Amino acid sequence: MSERLVWLPFDPAELGELPEGLRYEHVDPDSDEVPASIDEVAFVVMHYRFSQQDGELLARMPRLEVLQTQTAGVEHVRPYLPEGVTLCNGRGIHDTSTAELALTLTLASLRGVPEFVRAQGRGTWEPERRESLADKTVLIVGYGQIGAAIEERVKAFEADVVRVARRARDGVHPIDDLPSLLPEADVVIVVVPGTSETVGLFDAAMLARMRDGALLVNVARGPVVDTDALLAELTSGRLRAGLDVTDPEPLPEGHPLWDAPGLLLTPHVGGASSAMQPRARKLVREQLERYAAREDLANVVTGDY
Numbered sequence: 001m002s003e004r005l006v007w008l009p010f011d012p013a014e015l016g017e018l019p020e021g022l023r024y025e026h027v028d029p030d031s032d033e034v035p036a037s038i039d040e041v042a043f044v045v046m047h048y049r050f051s052q053q054d055g056e057l058l059a060r061m062p063r064l065e066v067l068q069t070q071t072a073g074v075e076h077v078r079p080y081l082p083e084g085v086t087l088c089n090g091r092g093i094h095d096t097s098t099a100e101l102a103l104t105l106t107l108a109s110l111r112g113v114p115e116f117v118r119a120q121g122r123g124t125w126e127p128e129r130r131e132s133l134a135d136k137t138v139l140i141v142g143y144g145q146i147g148a149a150i151e152e153r154v155k156a157f158e159a160d161v162v163r164v165a166r167r168a169r170d171g172v173h174p175i176d177d178l179p180s181l182l183p184e185a186d187v188v189i190v191v192v193p194g195t196s197e198t199v200g201l202f203d204a205a206m207l208a209r210m211r212d213g214a215l216l217v218n219v220a221r222g223p224v225v226d227t228d229a230l231l232a233e234l235t236s237g238r239l240r241a242g243l244d245v246t247d248p249e250p251l252p253e254g255h256p257l258w259d260a261p262g263l264l265l266t267p268h269v270g271g272a273s274s275a276m277q278p279r280a281r282k283l284v285r286e287q288l289e290r291y292a293a294r295e296d297l298a299n300v301v302t303g304d305y
Helices: 052-060 095-111 113-122 145-155 175-184 204-209 227-236 276-292
Strands: 004-008 022-026 041-045 066-068 086-088 137-141 160-165 187-190 215-218 240-243 263-265
Touching: 004 276, 022 276, 041 276, 066 276, 095 113, 095 145, 095 187, 095 215, 095 240, 095 263, 137 145, 137 175, 145 160, 145 187, 160 175, 175 204, 204 227, 227 240
Parallel strands: 004 022, 004 041, 041 066, 066 086, 137 160, 137 187, 187 215, 215 240, 240 263
Antiparallel strands: none
């Protein structure tokens, strides 16, 4: 039997000593040329991006057995996944980076860092007493591995954490409890996956449940929050927000979110830090070792999540 072919979006040498019994090919993510070996590839590690073109290529891979993403969410490849192909996500790669950014958006928003940066640009000294994260109640919506990483960091700042996930478990509320929990939260951090169930989760009615002056931090997916409803709350000054994701995305020039009061924006960089690459390489290497040995793979995605 011929060796099974693996496509990698980076130099195979970056993985160190590779498992035997497989062939490896570096597919340049910036090249428009499709390798001739597309008919042979059995295991694909996708580029770290959200590209329709990448998904459409899957239909041209007759021998594809495994699709490994470097993203935690897989909604961008689900519609293109051929029948019988095992889908594995990048769970664990982005826990550290995303948790750091969630905390950064929270602290920067509470302590008024954007306003101080603007004052620095004007060359003016504008001291102001701002809010601390200490003693606040932080509601984490979407309590999985990333949610747990966020909690670990939030608790170091002497804040209380309330956990919400799709289903109830010990110490974690079910999503159905969200409307009753929102009025008690000072900060709401959203880290749910992007699915049909989570689109519009934070609509006008849900946002209205948040207490006056609360901060909404979204490091999940843009469509989880109704943009028009959030704009109304920001414009009124009742709520504040820190968004790493938006709907639409990328945010087009002239969109009202750019100038919305009380909003801190980052351009979907939750996972894009120096912590990502070593964790991604480690996961890919471990998956290839399992694949070469014909063992069960980790991070297999089933159902909607």
